[in-house]
Amino acid sequence: MQSFVKVLSPFIVLLMLSSCSKKDALPEPYPTDSLGKINRWVLDSMRRFYYWSGEIPAKPDYSLSPELFFKSLLSVNDRFSHISGPNVPPASNAYFTYGLQYAFLQVPDLDHYIGVVTLVNKGGGAEQAGFKRGSYFTKVNGEYVTDKNMQKVNQLLNNRGSLQLTVASYTGNSWRDGDSKPVSPGFRNEDPVYYTRVFSGTAGKTGYLYYSSFNEAYDGSLLAAFTKFKNEGINDLIVDLRYNAGGSVASCAKLAGMIASGLNGGEVFAIFQGNSGEGRSSHSLQNILNTSGNPAGRQFADLQSRQLQLNRIFILTTNATVSAAEMLVNNLKPFINVIQVGEKTTGKDEASFTIADGRVPRQVDWVIQPIVYKLFNRNNEGNYAGGLVPQQVVDETSQLPLEDIGTGKDALIRKALEMIYGAGYTGEPADLRMAPLHPAIRARAVYRSAVEQAANAAPVLLRQ
Secondary structure (H helix, E strand, C coil): CHHHHHHCCCCCEEECCCCCCHHHCCCCCCCCCHHHHHHHHHHHHHHHHCCCHHHCCCCCCCCCCHHHHHHHCCCCCCCCCEEEECCECCCCCHHHHHCEEEEEEECCCCCCCEEEEEEECCCCHHHHCCCCCCCEEEEECCEECCCCCHHHHHHHHHCCCCCEEEEEEEECCEEEEEEEEECCCCCCCCCCEEEEEEEEECCEEEEEEEECCECHHHHHHHHHHHHHHHHHCCCEEEEECCCCCCEEHHHHHHHHHHHCCCCCCCCEEEEEECCCCCCEEEEEHHHHHCCCCCCCCCCHHHHHCCCCCCCEEEEEECCCCCCHHHHHHHHHCCCCEEEEEECCCCCCCEEECCEEECCCCCCCCCEEECEEEEEECCCCCECCCCCCCCCEECCCCCEECCCCCCCCCCHHHHHHHHHHHCCCCCCCCHHHCCCCCCCCEECEEEEEHHHHHHHHCCCEECCC
């Protein structure tokens, strides 16, 4: 499809959308006030590209604020299109504010929730304050967290204000509060190839990759990881996407091209279904690679030299696995046996691109990101708005303590390793296989910030 090359991007697309064609024109009078002109630009953009364009009201209310006007155009089936502007910034989250992902858990014998850190940004505010995956806290700015104040607490953790977390520990079969630690705002750009490792056992070697986002800027690191796996001669591969917030479809294609030996450059990798104007189109792996803004892996030959000879792939997911991460799971299925371990994914079977006013000088300061396509794999399999369901269900927060990312004691990794090597295998030295300092604690997650982050993450991003 010609428009595929025009709109695929991992970042921002500037499109000049100043007027509709005559066949799309709305009944006059054309708005002449400044608010009406902004809203008309939004409407023109949505009528041209929006997946559910046929459901847009014939006579929308131009007197609404741009934010409310945009929302008035959305389909009831649309969960993810959004708008941002001078008074409506993009949604924030604790990870990009304090470098902290966390969950609130209900545990036995407590009338308040326990906070547990699920991931920290390397060098971010939380890590500098001494927090790591598995750290506990009970109070936020001096308040215990309960069902009554959790919404307020989450707002504190997502804003850039003063933040104090009261650390906690579990000793002698009871929870104890510790010191209060200040956490300053801080986030550092990080390589999404967060961690790699090779496990060994009687069944051979297993590569492990923790991949946090499909960020084209770091595609070179992704290729380097697969060079390592290729040189190690691995037999199996575990790709950890448990908190992957998605990103570039081109990076998704690069990763797929190195995983599945049955996938070549000319094979159809993705099918996009748009509105009546955009239609339905199939795209080869190389077609998608051509849209990458990073030359690393842009040619299939670069991927083929690193392609692994695998019969199956283990992919770890949670409710925070979203967008391009889900696309990888679904679009690999025609080419390799995909074994999904963990939890059902978010369910963004959609693609979008960012639309901004490209006129010079710019007349509209608002930016919209509407759903443009529904996504399918080569076998026309898609429609996973309810999430992709794993074959092996594992909830990492169902008991404490949380183990480090990349260790064989982590609940999701352990399940995959046991499927490869047999029950009881962790791949850890004897000193790391010792019993924990306390018995496992049953827990039930009532809130996970990574899931909230996934809900606000962009669907698969396309480049012009």
